[in-house]
Amino acid sequence: MQDTGPEPHHIPAYRFWQHYIKNGIEEAGMQWLEVPDADWAAGLTHPVGSAELKDWSSKIWESTLAFIKNNLAKIDIFLCYLYPQQVDTTAIAQIQQWGIPCVNFYCDNVREFSKVPAAFKVFDRMWVPEYEALAMYKEAKVNYIHLPMPMWVDKKYRNTLPNENPQQISFIGSKDNLRQNLLGEAIAKGLNITVRGSGWQPESSVQTVPHPASVLKKIGNQAGFIKQHGLKGYAIKHLQQLSQSAVFEVGEAYIAAKPGHEEYITITQSSAITLGINRVPSHKRLHTNPLTYSRLRDIEAPMLGACYLTEYCEGLNSLYEAEKEILTYKTADELVQQANRLLKDEQMRKALRASGQQRALNEHSIPVSLQKIKAAIFK
Incomplete structure (x- = not known):
């Protein structure tokens, strides 16, 4: 998801993928090339079907084809992250x-x-990290390879851990209703969790005045939503808009400032327990029965040597051995129970750190995934 500007586009965070994947390629002993001055991320800033998107697509693919044609002898695989x-x-x-x-x-x-999506069917392989998505790809008869989320950790953070804070339970991640309800309920049941990330602390009081959308544009947006998510998704969206408030609150006493990169790593490594939450807001399910799937944190935290307690989801058992490399929970009650268990058992925390880190680095790294892609394609 390459871009060219000094600041990222106003779309969900994406620049970390470049950092992880490029470094992972180099660690694998391979080389990467990218189309000079290509702003791939800009493609996500234009409305689907718009003239701006068509113009962007025409220009970027023309330059991409020209670059590849001039470098055919240097390229073995075209690897991309495209919507x-x-x-x-x-x-x-x-x-x-x-x-x-x-x-x-x-x-x-x-x-x-x-x-x-029909556009994905053209690829020789789709790199699919979510276990829950595999049935969809099998049904569509699309060639895929199931590999972990691509995560790279600098070698200076491997096998070296700061002193543990024996009572600190940390969650780092942006705020949404599902996370707030889960963490708020666990806190209400007596668990002392420190929460950091975007949206938890009050934002700037500066207000912007939204531009009124035309009726036709609103209708077009709704039609596009229904096309992608179906009438069921449209109904779920509006039901959830009627109940925006979280049931449980996370009080100010439990919220700390959003950390920078180095502090993020230190907190993840030094906390007695680092929490993962795998439920996500979705138009597929109501908040009372949330969608869950393994997230990037399930690879990152163990790679950093965290004592990791994460929300159970399908496929997680293929990544780690529960009770030996990580611990899991399904409910707020289980979260509280497992966390209290870990707080009382220093030896278990140490064992989870060591075993989880080795499993993640040895089996779930980008170099390992790249070798599997090569083996699948160049049989």
């Missing part, structure tokens, strides 16, 4: 005709799609 609206299937087919297999990583299949 459906960014994909030009004709351009991908041309790259394949030049003898270069094309692999696309995408990590929000479960949350965003009820069926595999």
